[in-house]
Amino acid sequence: MSEQKTIRLVVTRQDGPNENPYREEFVVPYRKNMNVISAFMEIQRNPVNAEGKKTTPINWESNCLEEVCGACSMIINGRPRQSCTALIDNLEQPIRIEPMNTFPVLRDLIIDRGRMFDALKKVKAWIPIDGSHDLGPGPRQSEEEQQWRYELSKCMTCGVCMEACPNVSGKSSFVGPFAVGQVALMNSHPTGSMRAQERMEALISDGGLQECGNSQNCVRACPKGIPLTKAIATMNRAATKHMFKKWLDF
Amino acid sequence: MNEKIIIVGGGLAGLAAAMKASETGARVQIFSIVPVKRSHSVCAQGGINGAVNTKGEGDSPWEHFDDSIYGGDFLANQPPVKAMCDAAPGIIYMMDRMGVPFNRTPEGLLDFRRFGGTKHHRTAFAGATTGQQLLYALDEQVRRYEAEGRVEKFEHWEFLSAIIDDEGVCRGITAQDLRTGEIQSFAADAVIMATGGPGIIFGKSTNSVINTGTAASALYQQGAYYANGEFIQVHPTAIPGDDKLRLMSESARGEGGRVWTYDKDGKPWYFLEEMYPAYGNLVPRDIATRAIFKVCVDDKLGVGGENVVFLDLSHKDPHELDVKLGGIIEIYEKFMGEDPRKVPMKIFPAVHYSMGGLWVDYNQMTNIPGLFAAGECEYQYHGANRLGANSLLSAIYGGLVTGPKALEYVRGLKKSSDDINSTVFEAAQKEQADKYDAMFKMNGTENPYQIHKELGEWMTDNVTVVRYNDKLQKTDEKIQELMARYQNLNMVDTLRNNNQAAPFTRQLWNMLELARVITLGALNRNESRGAHYKPEFPDRDDENFLKTTKAKWSPNGPVLEYEDVDTSLIKPRPRRYDVAKEGGGSK
Numbered sequence: 001m002s003e004q005k006t007i008r009l010v011v012t013r014q015d016g017p018n019e020n021p022y023r024e025e026f027v028v029p030y031r032k033n034m035n036v037i038s039a040f041m042e043i044q045r046n047p048v049n050a051e052g053k054k055t056t057p058i059n060w061e062s063n064c065l066e067e068v069c070g071a072c073s074m075i076i077n078g079r080p081r082q083s084c085t086a087l088i089d090n091l092e093q094p095i096r097i098e099p100m101n102t103f104p105v106l107r108d109l110i111i112d113r114g115r116m117f118d119a120l121k122k123v124k125a126w127i128p129i130d131g132s133h134d135l136g137p138g139p140r141q142s143e144e145e146q147q148w149r150y151e152l153s154k155c156m157t158c159g160v161c162m163e164a165c166p167n168v169s170g171k172s173s174f175v176g177p178f179a180v181g182q183v184a185l186m187n188s189h190p191t192g193s194m195r196a197q198e199r200m201e202a203l204i205s206d207g208g209l210q211e212c213g214n215s216q217n218c219v220r221a222c223p224k225g226i227p228l229t230k231a232i233a234t235m236n237r238a239a240t241k242h243m244f245k246k247w248l249d250f
Numbered sequence: 251m252n253e254k255i256i257i258v259g260g261g262l263a264g265l266a267a268a269m270k271a272s273e274t275g276a277r278v279q280i281f282s283i284v285p286v287k288r289s290h291s292v293c294a295q296g297g298i299n300g301a302v303n304t305k306g307e308g309d310s311p312w313e314h315f316d317d318s319i320y321g322g323d324f325l326a327n328q329p330p331v332k333a334m335c336d337a338a339p340g341i342i343y344m345m346d347r348m349g350v351p352f353n354r355t356p357e358g359l360l361d362f363r364r365f366g367g368t369k370h371h372r373t374a375f376a377g378a379t380t381g382q383q384l385l386y387a388l389d390e391q392v393r394r395y396e397a398e399g400r401v402e403k404f405e406h407w408e409f410l411s412a413i414i415d416d417e418g419v420c421r422g423i424t425a426q427d428l429r430t431g432e433i434q435s436f437a438a439d440a441v442i443m444a445t446g447g448p449g450i451i452f453g454k455s456t457n458s459v460i461n462t463g464t465a466a467s468a469l470y471q472q473g474a475y476y477a478n479g480e481f482i483q484v485h486p487t488a489i490p491g492d493d494k495l496r497l498m499s500e501s502a503r504g505e506g507g508r509v510w511t512y513d514k515d516g517k518p519w520y521f522l523e524e525m526y527p528a529y530g531n532l533v534p535r536d537i538a539t540r541a542i543f544k545v546c547v548d549d550k551l552g553v554g555g556e557n558v559v560f561l562d563l564s565h566k567d568p569h570e571l572d573v574k575l576g577g578i579i580e581i582y583e584k585f586m587g588e589d590p591r592k593v594p595m596k597i598f599p600a601v602h603y604s605m606g607g608l609w610v611d612y613n614q615m616t617n618i619p620g621l622f623a624a625g626e627c628e629y630q631y632h633g634a635n636r637l638g639a640n641s642l643l644s645a646i647y648g649g650l651v652t653g654p655k656a657l658e659y660v661r662g663l664k665k666s667s668d669d670i671n672s673t674v675f676e677a678a679q680k681e682q683a684d685k686y687d688a689m690f691k692m693n694g695t696e697n698p699y700q701i702h703k704e705l706g707e708w709m710t711d712n713v714t715v716v717r718y719n720d721k722l723q724k725t726d727e728k729i730q731e732l733m734a735r736y737q738n739l740n741m742v743d744t745l746r747n748n749n750q751a752a753p754f755t756r757q758l759w760n761m762l763e764l765a766r767v768i769t770l771g772a773l774n775r776n777e778s779r780g781a782h783y784k785p786e787f788p789d790r791d792d793e794n795f796l797k798t799t800k801a802k803w804s805p806n807g808p809v810l811e812y813e814d815v816d817t818s819l820i821k822p823r824p825r826r827y828d829v830a831k832e833g834g835g836s837k
Contacts, residue, residue: 126390138346140358
């Protein structure tokens, strides 16, 4: 038998929010069907680095491991993505893994994506129903409308579009591509559209649509293939109409 | 109106409870290990059941109720299940009003598809990511209340214990901020647990990594009854993986998917259709799982000699597959590198769902006054086997009823949590903080992740599809050995900030405690019923075991008690799926 096949990983680590990042290398035994997360799990069971020194297991966020929860975003070989779908067989080695540092890094690969959830509040990303009591069926919708809304509704707030966008950073207030997509989603619902103007106001305020530089990185990076640039274009047209109407009403 | 309610868990059950409790006027705090939008409910794929009867099939809530009771092999108390089925159409309409992008018919109405264990099109769906879409809708409604200041969220916080006063009443919780490591106590007039299932006890399963059952186990160790722990659903169709077993929804079969392998002569063998002509590929999960298991393990007829069979959609229209099953097609493509529109998928059964959970009464309250439970962490709605697409229903329904029930309880209280002496809260906090500090002094040689791996392998090998008493006995001994080795652990990470190893070590103990409940519950139940199957006792034994198992914690391991099942609405009858189900009871 030849010697056992191994995987090499170089992980950018950080002990705390105000600590300096450093790189640590790991060598992990290869098995079939591994992804970046199962390599991390192997390190948990045997926390030793490539130099043979004892170390702490890597800290990272993950949950569903099938790309529907949005937790496990990180930069892998230079590309922001979900680590659950990062299959070892498809990655060039050594695999370089870094946190998505558009967001504050808390420890190792753990980041604080709180600003995304705040953005959802800011743009009022909900359908304003009268209450959860029994009021019968919702409005009828065509299959076409449903399919457009379903595409937008797959957004799992993973932050990959934020990392990829050149106009989102710790210094800018841009709500980010995903939030524009969520406004498009809510405004295209028959009930949601009744408050479309309110969401539009939020979307053209500070840190809104005008911050988009049209790099189109978001749509290429989105792991769910959400038509973000189409949503941005739709919202831009709606914003122009909104402004014009406001000007007429003035 | 100043009632304070704590909800632990922000999946469908927790968010539904939060929304209702908030609408009824309570101050609500939600605690969740992950941002609630990332809860395990997102993994549910196929749909949600409700007898809306839009296909001219004569479906009714009673028929849904009878299918559910029959599918659960008569182990569920019947009145709550009936109430759930009666409420189901209204719940689907409510979720529709919240903007869930349910698939539509050409007329713009909600579309429904078939699922296992029924002859009716009863399952509403949003592609094959229905759980995600339902969760997002509730998340949005709760965010709206949060923006209005009616709900407060504690995300990245882990529940540690209930705070129980001198009278045995629940008055709050202790919890830990997983970011800083800080432990605090929080007062409340009622606490609702909505913490999901314990699949991670089995190592690899279809569950998310947060589904350790740690909260339910902690409460069991504080005196809450854990009911029907031995009833673990093994889903027939998952893709084997190195880190997890990824679910391939039952909706694949609901939309016409066929399960097959090659027979002894090398010809395609559609064994479910042959064994169960009346339901075919849409038999309930326990039945399909045992059939696949038999074909692979006993008959050695798995594809290529391995433990896999085909789940085949390749005969279906690819566009229709994208519209109705897009989510799972994508998962299969991304993880297996093959296109299920063109080639059959390779699947094998995987641990999926716990029918058992915290014991609750018909008001969703545990045996600890003031402590409620809803969703997968309680035991009430699925008997010995859950029908597909009933879990999203039971999670939402459970949350919707528990919110108001908890408030009703609070309004009947003589004293509020404000009247409780602060020493009760201080002592609870100190107890947890001391325990946590002690973990950092563990300097033995064992690794917690390694112990967990062994636990998972033993549980999967011996406490899943086919159960033998000698192996169950040995598994219980193994768990006790792991508990002994736990005492010799090494704390692999000693930083306090965002430490994941220490909370995992705490959860590991709780998993071990709950693993004994599951294993000994199975050992003591000498019959076969629903998901619980013993070749040594192949028949259902209503005389001795038409009973709920209730486990009570003791220092020497679980003490089991048995409680009669309420079968007041439908008389138990033999359960079989090779022929069409007879009508059940009177309406």
